[in-house]
Amino acid sequence: MALPTTARVVRLAARPTGLPGPGHFTVAEEPLPAPGPGEVLVRNRAFLVFPGLRTLIGGEAAGLPLPRIGPGDALFGPALGEVLAAPDGGPLRPGDLVTHLSGWRDALVAGADRFTPVPADFPDPPALLSVGSAGYGALTRTAAVRPGDVVLVTGAAGAVGTLTGQLARLLGAARVIGTTRSPGKAKRLTDELGYDAVLVPGARPLAEQLAEAAPEGLDVVVDLVGGEQLTTAVDAARRGARIAVVGALSGQLDPARPGGSGPAVIDGFRVCTLGLTLRGFTGVDHPDLDAEWRERLGGWLRSGELSFPWTPVAGIDRAPEALARLYTGDTFGATIVEL
Known part of the structure; x- marks a missing residue:
């Protein structure tokens, strides 16, 4: 299978005055570099749309653990992807599912340390996108x-x-x-x-x-x-x-x-x-929290004691609209763009 050489990416076109709408974003096809030594190529399957993006693009907050997003910058957030290419001897193999924070694009190349493997027996991988x-x-x-x-x-x-x-x-x-x-x-x-x-x-x-x-x-x-x-x-x-x-x-x-x-x-x-x-x-x-949460989440999902409600959105072109829907209250549970 030929590896992708381009990726579709959502970027902020203009900082909104008030709530963001689809017109404040662009979805463009951009060159995707071949993976270099120690790098992994991942095709995203889904990514989370979350209200905190309003804060990151609003230009007001200081001291956040995440970088601000300005005009021209790519959006980001929790994503679920499949490894297409990985270095020999590394922790990942083609076909592995991984989570990472480079959503709002359909493919990416990055170092292996940017990705967290999804256990093969995890009962509902999209649930790992939840916050x-x-x-x-x-x-x-x-x-x-x-x-x-x-x-x-x-x-x-x-x-x-x-x-x-x-x-x-x-x-x-x-x-x-x-x-x-x-x-x-x-x-x-x-x-x-x-x-x-x-x-x-x-x-x-x-x-x-x-x-x-x-x-x-x-x-x-x-x-x-x-x-x-x-x-x-x-x-x-x-x-x-x-x-x-x-x-x-x-x-x-x-x-x-x-x-x-x-x-x-x-x-x-x-x-x-x-x-x-x-x-x-x-x-x-709480650096110990994520591993503990993943283990308990998997157990509760497997036993049926916990359900993961989410609103699906079909395709990256509808992602800017999905963000606007968060602010008008048209979604329930997590809002996830499926690619």
């Missing part, structure tokens, strides 16, 4: 869920939230509550993924809904949204509650903001008097 490790890390490292806890997951219908509610239950939570913008998604979360209650901000005051869903208060919060939802969660926390701040969707979904902030008003007196802990989660602080 569910953030929810798992929040529940095991930052907010340490305990048997019997009442857990709130804000932004529960996205790639992280759809897994985090299930994980909270597997780790011992007695009651799991979520939030989402859509009544239809709220129903899916309770019917399909085991959430006990899902609140829809804007339908009624969120504090009122949360008081009904958790009348004795919250023990654990995994916050993916920030803003008003984080404010309300702190107000509903009970003594000793642990709050893990994982994301800032309120800022990323707001066309009036550049995507790198999600301000919230926090009652410092309540944090003090109730002994609350509020801490940000980032995977770079």
Whole structure:
């Protein structure tokens, strides 16, 4: 089989004012070099579309573990690919499946150390594209869920939230509550993924809904949204509650903001008097997490205790549209472009 000599790549054409749309990106065919010594040629099968790209292209955030994306730069993110060519004696062979962070293209050449092999018996390889490790890390490292806890997951219908509610239950939570913008998604979360209650901000005051869903208060919060939802969660926390701040969707979904902030008003007196802990989660602080997550994810998928919901998108040409759909709320679970 002849190896590909070109690759289709998605690049940022212009920095958007407001939410990004398809017109802010280009999809172009570009030369693909032959692999050199120690390099691997991979054809991508799928890649993840994730809301954090808004932050990377917005030009606001500083101190991020990932590089910013400017006009002319290629987009990137978690991807699943198949090895087409690899050096003799190296860790990879043609036909191996690998994950890496060079999505938003259909093929690439890079050093073998850029790729993580997928075990041959892994039950659902696309699930490795999920960013569910953030929810798992929040529940095991930052907010340490305990048997019997009442857990709130804000932004529960996205790639992280759809897994985090299930994980909270597997780790011992007695009651799991979520939030989402859509009544239809709220129903899916309770019917399909085991959430006990899902609140829809804007339908009624969120504090009122949360008081009904958790009348004795919250023990654990995994916050993916920030803003008003984080404010309300702190107000509903009970003594000793642990709050893990994982994301800032309120800022990323707001066309009036550049995507790198999600301000919230926090009652410092309540944090003090109730002994609350509020801490940000980032995977770079936990280098041991990824291997542990992959092992447990495979076991839970294999046993049927965990499901991986995702929205498929056909073809790289539709990838810019898929990113725009994240911000309008037209997807459920992870959004994955299939190549």
